[in-house]
Amino acid sequence: MDQQLNPRDLKYFRSLKWTLQTWKPTPALIEKKGANARPYIGQGYDPVFFDLVEDGWRHDHCEVCFVKLCDNPETCQTEGYTADRQWLCRECYEQNVAVSSRLRS
Template sequence: MNEPTKFVVKSNGDEINLSILRTELKWARKMKWTESIWKPKPALIEIGGKSSRPYIGQKYDSKYFEIKNDGWNHEHCDLCTVGIYENDSIFISENQIICASCHSEFIVPKNINETLEKMNKIEK
């Protein structure tokens, strides 16, 4: 029988696998984060299909794809995976993006182990 997995509960109620979070924080806490506001971005949208991807200037076949200027309408936090939408406060470092909640709860604290120890936890 598998042991239960521990999750930490963020202040907004979101749950994050504690083991995965500890691994992710090894890189995230070393980064220099800059606050910003998230805005939709251009996307390549498959004509007649359901596929899309961010458009960053790559070549594409106009028979199969079209560019929609605000087609990339959300992102996900690289730590907790919560959806990030237009006008949400975010933090960016290189090609990583995290939500404001993860930044304040996991990046700002000086002693992350102490912070994690104090957080509510559940097992599933």
Template sequence: MNELTTFVVRPNGEELNLSILLSELKWARKMKWTKTFWKPKPALIELQGKSSRQYIGQKYDKKYFKIKEDGWRHEHCDICTKGIYENDAVYISDNQIICESCHLEFIVPKNLDDALKEMKIVKR
């Protein structure tokens, strides 16, 4: 028989695996977060157009790649993986980024257990 997985249903209807969420929140709740608005970042764009990656100063071969100053057009929340786009409110800490919803729902509450009790829990 398959073991059921427990999910938290957020106010927006999105479901998050509870065990993964709790693991992510162990480090996230210890950090100091600063609110900002996300902007596109430089990217290395493959000249043949097959791939790109964020440019953070790494070495690259100019025969195969070019830098596009605003080529990194989105990011993902490190907790829920939701897409983050230009001018979205986000919270940053070190090299981590979380969306505003995750910050409000999981970081701001003093007592995480109480916050989770307010959300629907389902097993699948």
């Protein structure tokens, strides 16, 4: 991918505590009339307009290169680094956050 973050984004991403995790589906609010979905994180919603689906959030994207992360190894990367509900693929984490952290030491 070889995507480099701008200095402002790099500073922000370096400030987060990243954890390597296997990606798993999470709850989502799915619109009853339409294809829109949003992650469910405990916010209120109107059940007239939305269904709460336990494993409805089926993928995320790397914040840098937009590669897809999901639980299907045939179509996605299945693990990456996560912090504050954001994801980085391993390559972008290593090229940006981990490299920058090693340079600071």
